Amino acid sequence: MRASYDAVVIGSGFGGAVAACRLAQAGFSVGLLERGRRYGRGEFPRDFDKLDGWLWGNDHGLVDLKPFHQMQIVQAAGYGGGSLIYANVHLRPPPEVFAGGWPAGYSRATLDPYYDLAAYMLDITPVPENELPAKTRTLRQVAASLGRADQFCLPNLAVSFGAPGVERTNKFGAQQTGCNHCGGCIIGCNDHAKNTLDLNYLKLAEAYLADVTTQCEVWSIAPNDGGGYRVHFRSWGPGGVQEGYTDAQRVFVCAGAVSSTELLLRCRDQWGTLPKISAQLGEKYSGNGDLLAFAFDAKLPFDSCQGPTITTGLVYDKESWFILQDGGFPDGFSNLVRLLDRTGHRGAQTYGPGTAVFLAMGRDQANGSIAISPLTGELSVHWDVSSNLPLYDAQEQLASDVARALGGTVGYDPLWRLLHVPVTVHNLGGCAMGDDAAHGVTDGTGQVYNYPGLYVLDGGVLPAATGVNPSHTITAVAERAIEQIIRGWTGDARWQAPEKAAALPIVDPVSQLKIPKGGVMPTTTPPISLSLTENMKGFLMKSYADASDFAGAEKAAQDAGATAEYTIEINFTNLDQFLNAETHPGVTNGTIRVTGFTGPDGAPTRNGVFNLFVPTGNASERRMLYLLPFTGADGKPYVLDGFKDVKDHGWFDVWGATSTLYTVIREGSTRDGNVVATGIVKIHLPDFMKQMTTFRVHGTDDAGQKASAMARFGKMFLGTLWSVFVAQNPNLAL
Template sequence: MTDFDEDVVVVGSGFGGSVAALRLAEKGYRVQVYEAGRRFEDEDFARTSWNLRRYLWAPMLGCFGVQRIHRLPHVMILAGAGVGGGSLNYANTLYQPGSAFFQDPQWRGIAEWEPELAPHYATAKRMLGVVERYPHTGPVERIMAAAADDLGVGSTFRHAPVGVWFGKPGERTPDPFFGGDGPERTGCTLCGNCMVGCRVGAKNTLMKNYLALAERRGVVVSPLRTVTEVRALPDGGFAVTTQRSGAWFRHARKTVTARQVVLAAGTWGTQQLLHRMKASGALPRVSDAVGRLTRTNSEALDGAVAVSVPEPLQLAHGIAITTSFHVDDRTHVENVRYGPGSNLMGALATVLVPGDRRLSARLRSLGTQILRSPVRQFRLGNLRRWSERGIIALVMQTADNSLTLSLRRRFGRLVMTSAQGHGEPNPSYLPQAHTAAAAIAARVEADGGVPAAARGSWPEVFGIPLTAHFLGGAVISASPADGVIDAYHRVWGHPGLHVVDGAAVPANPGVNPSLTITALAERALSYWPRRGEDDERPVQLAS
């Protein structure tokens, strides 16, 4: 295993990539991690979302923040960037999906997934420091509980399991999770800015667990390096080419060789690489199923925004997501918040329109509502103290819908595009989301004694849902005709290439997927042999 520059190159440092880095280092492999984003210390994160250079990811414009935004014809995607991937800007929410996820036809015949993954979920929870029940109750939590009661689903209400250190607020303490092997931590101050980046040091990002432990074991993490090519070598192994992220000139390209490669660049990044490398011939045996069963978690983001809220309501006080309930047996609703001052994402909010009508009807509805009450709509749309004046409703489902992604040429460049895929049409809006947002807004009004209104988003007006949970497209399958990877996360036809991020997830979990991605990665890496030992995984017979 000394014929290559590295034993394993890991592309990306999110939940899958971080698991791979640590577990492979523990098994004796030389591991190089490439991450397109920058490295953040706690004090490096933006103070609010208005600090665009530290919040948004647009490297060619000089913005090296944590928030990626991608656009496809059928969905707008929110994703993460930086060393630690989506853990830097996710909402710390670590639910385990219900049985329907494990019984999805795409993968149910391959293994008994629920019991097989159970110990790996347990490991993931321990590593990510899951607190099974958010320990505080404030105005938002009471509003959510009352809204669930109003909808007749109060029995489904619960406080969320979250990955946060709830020590003494603002007080620094030695590592409380790994017997002193991890970094020092600071108790959560409930500032609400988890999704902008935790400057306190309370959020259990991957830099506080998997990556910190991996680097102590010799893993090299190279930030601001974008992988542009993964090429299969004639005699085995791969050549991996990177360049400086966001460079207009002086790309500083570099190529290293590795016996094996782990793709964990997030669903968007991993799919981009697989599509492009298949098209270029660098990975010629990638399955034609790449891009199929791309999922959005059947998701919508709507807002229940109050016109004016007295300061005692403290809607921005707490962590990003704290509670949830089920509108029906497949629709899960969570409250979401940003902290005081982080009002940028409010620019996506607008009048709630009936999503089951044509675009012209939606636009007429929007215009009519604005003309009928222009002052009220102006106050609702005002970004001043937006994060303190309302509650975002995040709605996701276990529904079997999907998109199919492919490449098309636009202005001389190959770009990803989407089409409706297997199952129900991917929803452009969710009536359950409107119902939940209306119930939450009614409770804000009833409990706070102020006018309130349910709000939608601009993408939804134009029939484009907004998701923070982009999944699939390189899914687990029984054969290369049905998916891209086998049960051990090896790419069909290129068994030295592995996918261990959200792109591997074969179905809509209906809850936040981070814990599931971590558990799947833990399982996949548990089957790797120690360096130099025999590989007991079955040899791929299909290509």
Template sequence: MNAKLSNSITELKDRYGIIVIGSGYGGSITAARLASAGYEVCLLERGKEWIPGEFPDEMAEVTAQFRSDSNPLGLYDYRVTEDVDVFVGCGLGGTSLINANVIFKPDDDVFNNSRWPDEIREDRDNGKLNKYFEKANDMLQGAVYPDNRPSLGKIKAHEKSAKDRPGKYYKLNLAVNFEKYNDEPNHVGVHQRPCILCGDCMTGCNVLAKNTLYMNYLPFAKSQGASIITEMEVNYISKADGGGYFVHCTSHSEDKKSRFIHANVVIIAAGALGSTHILLNSRDRGLAVSDKIGHYFSGNADSFGVGYNSDQRTDVLGFGNIRDKRSKIQVGPLILSVIDYRRKELELKDRYIIEEGDFPRAFVDFTRYSMPKISAVAGHDTDFSVIDEASEAARVVRDIAHYDVKGALNHSMLYLGIGHDSADGVIAVDSEGKIRIHWAAAPSKPIFQKIDDEMKQLTKALGGTYIRNPRWTPFFGRNIITVHPLGGCAMGKSADTGVVDHRGRVFDLAQDTSGAVHNGLFVADGSMIPTSLGVNPFFTISALSERIANLIVQDATVNKKPREGALPPPVIISPPLGIEFTTEMNGYFSKSVTNAKTPEDFHKAEKLGKQEGNDIGFKLTAYIDSVDKFVIEPAHDARAEGHIKMGSMKQMVEQGRFNLFIKDPQIHTKRMLFSLQFFGDDGQPCLLDGYKEMRDDPDVDIWEIWKDYTTLFITIHKGNTTRDPVLGQGIVRIHLHDITRQLATIRVRNGSNVKTAFSAKNKFTSFFFGELYETYMKNLLPSQQTHG
């Protein structure tokens, strides 16, 4: 029996040389390499330690392990946000505990994207980056499913479906022990057993066959002296007087205490959502980070589909580590093979892969009962005939009657498509302190439809009924589901383009020097990836983390030793009270009008735009970080996140600002301003510059007030500034029902109790309606005469 890796919380000290936050690929790798270099390392993990043999096997057990506020130690972390659903793991080893084990290197030209720092391209070209890939593969013990093992139904079906398609079929390199270790120590001394082909990789491997981080990097880190503390969730980071950082965290173990721990080096590796959340919380408490924090979120163009009830038996029903009648079939690991559509002559946006999957034991019974109903409502039968219908119906009856390998579900294929999306989603923290992802533009990208269409063709080759991911349908919200979240703390050349540099160092916005960084503060995980990768991403994360760890070891200027002497007390900073609200406007613009100056000019542009069919609109959430600052400062400035809709396409706002009631040099006029940078369909930068004009005019009537407030004059520039050429002009408007919804969306940020929340909301609404009163209403009221 392998020994537990985690230390008791009673062993936690008040300081370390290096603290690593998170035990996914980035965290485990940097902890292992820095500990092996002789530094004192403490790794903090929010989840608990899962020992193989403890993972859930049945549906009730799986359901009980979904993570929530009331169950913070749950293994399965499924986040439902407004535009995207994200599924990741929570436990010692991170998502490696429940992923599909696929070791996949991306195309070299992925790194040609200008978002990647030049140093990454240089290391790709000189061969250094490839050595980091090799180093990671050596530790992860990648292997292809051996030819001498049993021939498996699902990979035979996958290969068959690829024969007349443009993609290339082959078996994948997997982090799975097929035959190397037979209940004996592996390369880091952990006992492993061969894969029994049970298909339960996604719910957790109880066999000791899956090469999770718990089988390699983490035990290696432990053997090199690293401390591992589980059930400890980091909330934010603050700078310490005299150098280093305090890591503010909350224990989910028995004592439930809040703590702060000092380190001279902090490596944030909590994943795309976790690391971004920590840095956003830290920014709210004074840590100066790039304005790009939260940007460049990608779901790696993840797409899901099912080829249900085909003519070919596929053996996709997992049986776990339970020896019963269900274990008589052989499934294999979750993913074994791929159909690769990444031809070099194609642009990256047109390249993708499709991998096969299976149904873990816990989901088999639920799925065989529910799939006939889903198929009847949302399925597309690719080979309709009377005889075929009878065969399909017979297989469905078998499934409904009882578990049967001759049933419809065991004649099905589960597909995962991966490609290149626009990587322009935005991660934010909402008024309740939870992660929110703005990415309404994602479903309109052609790659998702392209992958969906090809999955349908693969299903047709096997004579099945194709069922797309229900969440992607309009009825269920048209949400993307991703198991590969990337970005949020993206690499860049400076704070203008990213959150961290090529070494993973966090840019320091408080310093005037371009490219200045916070000494000793790093990010090393999927959040640093600035683009989609087009393949399963953990191998790339691993290689880049190996690189970051190596550069930290080599850097003599980084103080990696624990602080000596008395620690200064941490400064506990409460985040300012803020406000958020959502606004939506729609209208028309004309490309034939480029020199509108007066309201009459813009109205003409609107009319022409309607005739031309050039509709435009946007949906934005305004984030006011501090109500006090917003009310006092003349600019009344706020961040704006969301999307712009032009025709059928949606484009995410790259950088957005919103200003309320700006006094114009022109007498008796105030303006609301919108400045929204985005990329057009051609990939070129654009700017939507808009203003509402409110006149302090004694002769104004109610109708004029309504028109002023609801009308936004817009100019679209081909570039990022108002000096760039004009693409078109027009008007967007907010309607009465949209105003009602807008008022209902006003939320207080960081309100610790009802009283403070009410105070902040009252301050904002008093300012807003006070400005309206001063501009309009006082002129409509009868003047008061004073009598002596």
């Protein structure tokens, strides 16, 4: 490594490879520092019985797993970054993606020439018809059987097809062979059939004399007094562990969304070397709406061990936008997949055939954040599952539709199934571009606000989820940005990548799909719902003078023998939406009997509304609301309108607060009608004990999912009571 360069590039994934290649082609001296090692042909690990070589955290291996509490992250470490273990998919997001949050100048139209350039460099193409694996043909058939043929496509892949095993020299001078469909794409292609970055962009960068140092991790960046930056690294090559630094006029941080954000956070907050980075650093993190699903025991032909890993895409565009793709795993992963199969009844050898893997990804809200604890210095990723549940729900339902159409049973990874912690391989944001420092960390060229000459060019600058697999967009954005940077730096306003002229427009498969006006067909799998049955009894006095004197009316009704009773099933028809909504609504159905209004057998009440723990504006108080419509014996419409006052009345009476319904009967079917009876109905302890046995989870046969649904409901219920009676209680000194 030299003492200084014109430009230092940190990381050799999609952003870093583009930056290093173009800067070297433009004549700048480039030092490229990559923490991982080089993987030549045949050098990717294949011993499934040992951890050696696999994990970054173990021995600086290939795969960097970051198991945060709210998000499980998978990323790569090696010369070529994510391209070494990714599933090769290159797709363009629909134009709407660029409508929100992107800085001025970004649109599908302005990016299209750079997508074309990326497509040329990475030589992308779908699997040819004559090489389609069984799973691809099956999924095409399944999409048609579900009425979704118009939303099905074969995505472009950065893979060389044709003539497996036959040597050829690619247009950048690297040796490759044709894909043999071994299914090992996500553990590194030992045949160099994948068009990984070391075989194209990085090959060119080195041809233009970029100076590459692998096994070299950058831990700090600091401005130099005379301009430019000093980059501090730790390396562990053949010479053992060494600390050092190198200087550069311009520095390109391309370590991937999470690692680039971490590096800048440490420089701003821990080392204090870059204190003026925007407060937006770490914000707008997105997992690109990733959801991993399985179909076990599929009856239609499906071999997940036949590659390439991903070969299909099924777009869902209604309230949410996402794409469901087939996945795969190498033969040696069968033991791992067996652990995920709840039935667990098959031998390790049979998990490829009959087990389908799906990866859904979509437009989440990019409302996560990456942070470093000021106390421990530990990195954390915060992800708000609840606000992204409509997307995850729709993904689960489509995955379940497809699993059933395959003749199998849907499954999810345990962390999602039981705890709703997603796993993502598509980290974005954290150093998001924005029009100014109040809205972003970097400008439209990736330059860090307040630090001229310091850039971020990788998934970290994307300010929104792409919905589709993001590498194509990361590459196109980097191509567009580096062109502008080089034009500014060289003063040559016409500079462009030498390959740009040869990069002809190509057809993107997702752009060709037909989405009906109003969106695609809804899924047929119901969402997970929860129901319970409630029985309450009490006294309601007709025409009681003071409609707000519930206790007085109750007493008068008791003396007059005017009773009231209802039995209703409360259905939370979509558990996720119920938990997420502020008013926590449920639908009620059952019977209601009120002296003087209904006959002795009562009247049906249908499609009533129940709200659990509605905020009142007072943190230590919530209300449960009931609105139960019925038709009286006189043929007129009435509603039972009641509320439970959930607050500490001073004697810590949780039971009283949650079991006492202050009730009126109104004329008509809304809360505006005249009050015609008043009183109180209550749930009695034996009925409550019975109610506890009536909880039912619908929409899944999976015992784990059922238990998880109950636990999530219980957590919300008890959590709210805790907050009302304990956390917010001024009488308790906590």
